[in-house]
Structure formats: C-alpha cells, structure tokens
Amino acid sequence: MTRIGMGLVGAGFVGPHHVDAVRRLGFVDIVAVAGSTEESGRRKAEALGARRGYGSYEGLLDDPEVQVVHIATPNYLHYQVTSAALARRKHVVSDKPLATTAAESGKLVEEANRAGVVAAVTFNYRGNPLVQQMRHAILRGDIGAPHFLTGYYLQDWLIKDTDYSWRLDPDKGGASSALGDIGSHWCDLAQYVSGLRITHVLGDITTVIKKRYKPRGSREAFDATNGHEGADLVDISVDDLASVLVRFDSGAKGTFSVAQVCAGHKNDLTLEICGRAASLSWRQEHQNELWRGLRDKANEVLVKDPSLIDPEVRRYARLPGGHQEAWADAFFNVIRDVYASILARSTGSAVSSPAFATFEDGHRACCIVEAILNSAARGGVWTEVLC
Numbered sequence: 001m002t003r004i005g006m007g008l009v010g011a012g013f014v015g016p017h018h019v020d021a022v023r024r025l026g027f028v029d030i031v032a033v034a035g036s037t038e039e040s041g042r043r044k045a046e047a048l049g050a051r052r053g054y055g056s057y058e059g060l061l062d063d064p065e066v067q068v069v070h071i072a073t074p075n076y077l078h079y080q081v082t083s084a085a086l087a088r089r090k091h092v093v094s095d096k097p098l099a100t101t102a103a104e105s106g107k108l109v110e111e112a113n114r115a116g117v118v119a120a121v122t123f124n125y126r127g128n129p130l131v132q133q134m135r136h137a138i139l140r141g142d143i144g145a146p147h148f149l150t151g152y153y154l155q156d157w158l159i160k161d162t163d164y165s166w167r168l169d170p171d172k173g174g175a176s177s178a179l180g181d182i183g184s185h186w187c188d189l190a191q192y193v194s195g196l197r198i199t200h201v202l203g204d205i206t207t208v209i210k211k212r213y214k215p216r217g218s219r220e221a222f223d224a225t226n227g228h229e230g231a232d233l234v235d236i237s238v239d240d241l242a243s244v245l246v247r248f249d250s251g252a253k254g255t256f257s258v259a260q261v262c263a264g265h266k267n268d269l270t271l272e273i274c275g276r277a278a279s280l281s282w283r284q285e286h287q288n289e290l291w292r293g294l295r296d297k298a299n300e301v302l303v304k305d306p307s308l309i310d311p312e313v314r315r316y317a318r319l320p321g322g323h324q325e326a327w328a329d330a331f332f333n334v335i336r337d338v339y340a341s342i343l344a345r346s347t348g349s350a351v352s353s354p355a356f357a358t359f360e361d362g363h364r365a366c367c368i369v370e371a372i373l374n375s376a377a378r379g380g381v382w383t384e385v386l387c
C-alpha cells in the first residue's frame with residue numbers, strides 16, 4: 001500500500017493526538033516534528049517516535065518526505081505555517097481555528113484551492129458516531145425541519161486567576177479567547193449536524209476574570225500547575241464567557257453560550273436540535289448516548305451500538321455496544337477521512353461524504369466568531385455573517 005509521510009508542527013496538548021490518530025491508520029510514517037527550538041523539536045520527535053526533529057517549521061516544510069503537515073501551534077502561527085505549507089503544495093491538517101482573523105482564513109481558502117491539495121480543519125466532534133447518527137437522522141427528516149438549535153460549550157480549566165494560557169493573549173490567541181477556542185467548535189457542529197448555515201448573530205461577551213497571574217515561563221494547555229510564584233499579574237481583555245443569539249439560513253433560531261470559567265464542566269459541549277416531530281440532543285461528556293425527545297411517547301436514549309445506528313454511519317463506530325467511544329476515537333475518524341481523501345486524490349477518485357471540515361468550513365467559523373465580536377462591540381446588535 002502507498003505510504004504517506006506526515007510532519008507535526010507544535011507538539012503540546014493536542015499535537016500528540018494528531019500523531020496517535022495517524023499512527024492508527026497503519027500506512028502513515030511519522031517523519032518529523034517541529035518545535036519552537038532545536039532542543040524541543042528533537043525532544044518531542046524522540047518522545048513521539050518521529051524520525052527527525054526540527055527547531056523551526058520551515059525546516060519541516062522543506063523535508064521532502066513530509067507530504068502532510070499537521071499544525072497544532074498556538075493560533076497566531078496557523079496562518080503563516082499553513083500558507084508556507086500550501087506554497088510547497090503539501091496537504092494540510094490545521095487545528096482550529098483556521099486563522100485568527102477572517103481575512104487570513106479567507107486567504108487560506110484561496111491558497112488551498114490554488115495548491116490543489118487536501119486541506120482540513122480538525123473540528124473533531126464531527127467524527128463521533130452518535131453525532132453522525134444525529135446528522136443522518138436530521139438530514140433524512142426524522143425530526144422535521146429544525147426550528148431551534150441550542151446548547152453550550154463550557155469548561156472550567158481557566159476558572160482561577162492563577163490559570164493562564166496563551167489563548168488569553170490576543171497576540172497569540174486572536175481577538176477572542178473562549179469564542180474562538182470552543183465557540184468555533186459549537187458553531188461548526190451545529191451547522192454540520194443540521195445542514196444549516198448561521199447567517200446572523202447577536203453576541204454578549206464578558207471577561208469574568210479581568211486580572212490573571214501570567215507565568216514567566218511557557219505553559220501548555222490544561223497544565224494544572226498554578227500559583228503566584230514566578231508569575232506577573234496582567235490585565236485580560238478577551239472573553240472567557242459569551243452568550244449568542246443565532247439565526248440560520250432556513251429561518252431557524254438558536255442560542256448558545258461558551259465559557260471556560262464554569263466549575264464542574266470539563267469539556268461540556270451540548271447540542272440540541274428541535275423539530276416539530278422530535279428533538280435530538282448530544283452531549284460530549286456523555287458521548288455514547290443520543291437523547292430523543294418526543295411529545296406523544298416516552299423520550300428515548302439511544303446507547304451507542306453499531307448494530308443500532310444507521311448502516312450509512314456505522315463506519316464511525318469503532319467498537320461494539322457497551323465499549324465506550326471517546327474523544328480520541330472521534331478525532332481518529334476525522335483524520336481517517338482526511339487521509340482517505342489524500343489517497344483518493346492520488347488515484348483521481350473521491351471519498352463520499354468525508355466527515356472532516358474543509359478550509360471553507362474553517363473560514364466560515366472564523367467569520368461567525370468575527371461577526372459575534374463585531375456584534376458585541378456595537379453593544380449587542382444583530383450582525384450578518386459575511387463570508
């Protein structure tokens with residue numbers, strides 16, 4: 001079988017999950033890892049079993065064995081690394097958000113089209129088997145036309161003033177923090193599952209923790225180390241809480257909230273879609289269950305089991321009933337579809353309905369976040385999503 005070489009830029013929290021996912025495919029070589037210094041590149045390459053480590057992304061991009069570039073750096077580097085990879089006509093798997101501004105993500109769409117490569121964004125919740133089931137049921141018309149979409153994405157890992165991430169620094173994370181980081185996931189999922197597009201938003205944005213202790217050294221995501229020692233008290237300007245009213249292109253309405261300061265919510269993404277025949281609800285922290293709400297019968301819970309979900313989406317269930325699918329399995333499913341598309345491209349064929357988000361989808365998420373920021377900046381007025 002054809003072997004494909006991949007390289008990873010940025011191996012902090014999520015980067016190693018990209019490597020785990022491609023390793024499960026069996027036909028991908030982990031060629032290289034690039035870190036922010038020679039030393040970290042070498043150390044991380046060794047830890048992840050990559051052949052080579054680089055101290056800069058340029059070195060990795062120039063490696064002829066790297067055909068697919070995975071980007072898992074802080075957000076501000078996504079545009080420049082992606083653009084440089086596309087200039088070398090490498091396939092790209094960018095972690096979200098695609099860029100820190102819609103202007104940049106729009107340019108990346110054009111650059112990817114010119115390069116003629118597979119260009120994906122890891123909105124990984126799409127790969128969950130019950131998300132696929134929910135989408136399939138809705139597109140088939142099981143709940144009727146959706147008229148209301150609601151939910152939230154709440155976390156608590158930034159709840160203390162001693163918690164800090166580059167996400168809170170606009171120069172590294174972009175103009176928004178929670179909205180760009182996890183709101184982008186919710187918006188992508190709501191659109192993907194419903195088949196609708198968000199056209200207008202009205203945002204209310206808050207910075208709950210206005211001063212934080214920023215460590216003088218670097219700290220990777222979800223690092224629980226905290227304290228005042230070796231840290232400076234800094235002002236925070238970006239959102240850690242936001243609520244949004246949403247309108248969809250079909251006339252459906254919606255509402256969602258995001259926050260990284262809600263105690264007890266670890267990675268709590270919930271999406272509920274209501275039609276007149278039924279409602280469907282999926283919650284990431286209970287991802288092996290899909291709730292169906294009914295008016296004239298008892299509500300139901302579908303517990304994930306490949307034999308009970310539709311044959312068309314069964315390939316997203318990796319394990320038999322009673323064996324819990326998890327975050328990494330959904331991530332893998334998306335990466336599998338990306339690499340199937342890369343293989344198909346080399347033979348001039350195509351993969352039917354791959355689950356991954358394209359650069360157009362990634363750009364759309366950036367446009368929505370930017371529209372929410374614009375809405376909030378003008379005091380909370382309805383704002384059109386332009387893209």
Ligand SMILES: NC(=O)c1ccc[n+]([C@@H]2O[C@H](COP(=O)([O-])OP(=O)(O)OC[C@H]3O[C@@H](n4cnc5c(N)ncnc54)[C@H](O)[C@@H]3O)[C@@H](O)[C@H]2O)c1
Pocket residue numbers: 009010011012013014015034035036056057071072073074075077095096097122123124181219220221
């Ligand atoms: N898909 C998801 O669910 C998901 C989950 C977490 C993070 N993310 C995204 O992945 C990206 C990384 O997030 P994270 O949580 O892993 O952050 P992190 O801080 O844990 O890791 C980032 C890594 O990038 C490295 N880095 C910084 N500058 C670099 C450079 N110039 N060259 C190479 N490496 C460099 C850092 O040293 C660090 O190891 C972000 O864009 C984030 O939004 C996505």
